[in-house]
Amino acid sequence: MATNNGVNVDQVLSIGTIVQLNGNNYKKWRADMDLYLLGQSLDWCLKEAEPVLVEDSTAQQKEHKEKWNRANRICILTIKKTLSDIVRGAIADKTHAGEYLKCITDKYQSSDKIESGMLLTKLQSxxxxxxxxxxxxxxxxxxxxxxxxxxxxxxxxxxxxxxxxxxxxxxxxxxxxxxxxxxxxxxxxxxxxxxxxEHERLKRNKAIDVNLITKPQWKNAKGRNQLNQTFIRSLRT
Structure with missing residues (x-):
């Protein structure tokens, strides 16, 4: 079973299973993307600045530059492939995959603050x-x-x-x-x-109060006496 830094490569997502970023699922998309790039051994170029070659650069430095360029290019293409057209159009192009990913993160961190404020207001109201x-x-x-x-x-x-x-x-x-x-x-x-x-107790008490208020007067002794007296007076007139 192949592993990469403790990660089971056989269980790593393929690019086709990375959820498309559509504006409402950043956390899921970012988790899928990080796992995919890690599994493909591409994540190292996100944190590393672009290597700069000079006249006396060694063959090893030139080879590292080529590897970085390739990994960086694949990362950018992978990220863009998993963005919806609307999201892609809202993100400024960058030549460094790490910077491009940061632009996306910054957009959604700002949105998170707005959403947090709305949810907190809803909760308190x-x-x-x-x-x-x-x-x-x-x-x-x-x-x-x-x-x-x-x-x-x-x-x-x-x-x-x-x-x-x-x-x-x-x-x-x-x-x-x-x-x-x-x-x-x-x-x-x-x-x-x-x-x-407590809610059940309050509802029971309310039901009792309603029954007492709406109970017909003729069902109690005082009510029957008043009704009888009214009936007798009507006979005398």
Whole structure:
């Protein structure tokens, strides 16, 4: 089984299986590209400056220059082949494959900052409504935090617990008070279980209140007396 710097070459991607960079999949594309170039023993030229020959350059230096030129050329062609037309047109041409790859990375790092800002704003503005599924609400918030982590902005569990509690309506104030006054912290799994339980309790209490309010007056003693008195007065008139 052939290996290259500890990498199993037999398992390395072929150029045909490298996902095309289309604007929304940079991380996947970059991982595929790095693995392919490593497996093809081409990645060394990305970090090495172009060799410069002088009049008294040795045969070994000239040979190294030829190898670098070939590896660099293959890298540039490989990178361009895996870019969509739109992405390729947005990247300035470079003669050094390492510089060309850096231009692509810089473009997407800038995009990542914008996307991170949008996701963080969305997370902080999320509010739960009592007629929704609270487990799904919390999972959606956790999913956003995972996306932020993929973009280099990791949010710890304590922050997420605070953010979820902050997204709940006033009916959950007692839950927030309990969390703020106790010493132990909740994990996200514990938070989900506690919120689901509290949501169910609040819904049951609301159902009881609604039944009490909408219960017909004739079903209680006071209501029956009032109804009888009204009926008797109607007979006397």
């Amino acid at each position: 999320m509010k739960f409504s009592m007629n929704l599924n609270i487990r799904k609400h919390i999972m959606q918030m956790i999913n956003i935090s995972v996306q932020l982590g993929d973009l280099g902005m990791s949010l710890d569990d304590d922050f997420m617990v605070y953010q979820v509690l902050h997204s709940l309506p006033d009916q959950f104030d007692s839950l927030q008070t309990t969390y703020n006054t106790q010493k132990d912290k909740w994990t996200l799994e514990e938070l989900i279980a506690i919120c689901v339980q």
